[in-house]
Amino acid sequence: MAGHLLFVVLMYSFSENKAQVLLPPTLTVNPLVITDSDSVTLNCQTPSSVSASHCYFRFVRGGPAKSFSCLKTLSGTELLLLTHQTLPAEVKVTCFYLDGYQSQESIMSSIIIQNPQPKLTVNPLVITETDSVTLKCQTPSFVSVSQCLFYTVKEQNTRVASCLKTLTGTELLNMAHQSSPAVVEVTCYYTAEHRGGQYQSPQSNISSITIQTLPPPTLTVNPPMIRETDSVTLNCQTPSSVSVFHCYFITVKGQTLNVLSCLTTLTGAELLHTTHQSSPAEVKLTCYYRVKVFSATSPHSDISSITINNAVKIESSTMQSMPSSTKATDPVKEESHTTQTVLTFALTTDETSWIIGAAVTVGVPLLGLALLFIQIWIEKCVSTRPKANVTDDREYMADFDETYSIVTYQCNFERQQLHQP
Structure with a gap:
């Protein structure tokens, strides 16, 4: 019996040693x-x-x-x-x-x-800053989803939202810390409750959204050539698809006009004052617009030029550009383009009173003789051509384009040379 037990122990020990090997x-x-x-x-x-x-x-x-x-x-x-x-x-x-x-x-x-990963769909794939894009994080129907989260791949920034979310291009750019034009890569995942805690799903596929810059406006000026007193219409034409907040007009030198309307009218004098110029001058302008969403700014339009002339040069150029046939065939217009010289004579108060008083004293019949005597002295004054005071007041007549120069001669009449008859 003792021998049998010894055999069993030896066999068990051998098996254990074999297993350990x-x-x-x-x-x-x-x-x-x-x-x-x-x-x-x-x-x-x-x-x-x-x-x-x-x-x-x-x-x-x-x-x-x-x-x-x-x-x-x-x-x-x-x-x-x-x-x-x-x-x-x-x-x-x-x-x-x-x-x-x-x-x-x-x-x-x-x-x-x-749990199965969600599927991300994006529509549309190409937008501008002011356009909107719809993000849909599709989750399994059998999972009780708590929330969806959209994740930008480049900056690894997460935004908690519903599983169906609409964002503007500007919001996506801010989320990704990028500026247009840009390509923003987005993915999504969801959370669900599991055993009293929140369980995070795998990330979805990656979708790329191309965000283009805002289209530039088109600037038109009408007319492109004005005088200081004339007005010019500035039209900053913006895309019809964009909700514009304000328009801004600036010069190429960086001066900003205090105008917020996309269609405005300014005088030549106002443009000169803003640009610190004097006529004749050329004012070069461009414009841009700002949209309501996050104050996104568009690129600048092309440059437009406005020529501002003074009044004299514009009238002179008008006179010179008149056809010669018109001058030859129309005697009235021909006369209107000649320079008229109007002579005026200034008599002192004492001299005038003395001459007229003398004529009245002698009698009314001799008044005409006195006036004739004055005329003789005027002709004499003109022939001797004393020093003249010339005022070059060029006036533009309503019906004619003629120019008048008013020349005033000062003639001194000596009282002792006038004798009563």
Whole structure:
């Protein structure tokens, strides 16, 4: 009896020693995170001295070990069925092999099975800063989603929103810390409750949104040539698709006109005052507009020029440009283009009173003789041509384009040269 017991003890010791000689396999899992529709590869690598065709995988919560080939591929759904779990889940697994005896088990590995990733759709893919784009983060119907989050790839900035969100191009640029023109790459994910906590889904596909700059306005000026007293109409024509807040007119030298309307009228004098110029001058302008959303600013329009002349030059050019045929055939207009000289004579108060008083004293019949006498002295004054005071007051007549020069001669009449008859 004692001998029999000794035999049993020896056999058990031999088995234990043999089992300790069988080294554990190495388990590798790839990938470690999957969805239910993805697949994972389990590789139970046995020692090189062992030739095993089958391996045994033990899944926690999965009951007894499952016999598979040592290189086995399973889907997320199959893993969930083996472990009797639902999404999202963590599956822990080990493996071992048999070589007459059972080897030691490998180190445990964990496989994360996530909910399906959402699908991101973007419409439209090309916008301007003021246009809008619709982002839709499509989630699985069987998942109770708490919220969706949109994520810019470049700056890794996240915005919490509903799973259907509309953003302007400017909002996307601010979110991505970019300026137009730009390409903003966006992805999304969602959160859902799981075992009393929030579970984050995988990220969706990446969508690229092209954001173009605002189209420039078109500047028209009418007329392009004015006088200081004339007016010019400035029209900053903006795209019909843009909601414009204000328009701004600036000179090429950087001076800003205090105008907020896209269609405005200014005088030549106002333009000269703003640009600190005097006529004749050329004022070069451009314009831009600002939209209501985040005060986005458009590019500048093309440059337009306004020529501002003074009144004299414009009238002179008008006279010179008149056809010669008109001057020859129209005696009235021909006369209107000659320079008229009007002579006026200034008599002192004493001299005038003396001459007229003398004529009245002698009698009314001789008044005509006195006036004739005055005329003789005037002709004499003209022939001697004393020093003249000339005032070049050029007046523009309403009916004719003629120019008058008023010349005033000062003639001194000596009282002793006038004798009564």
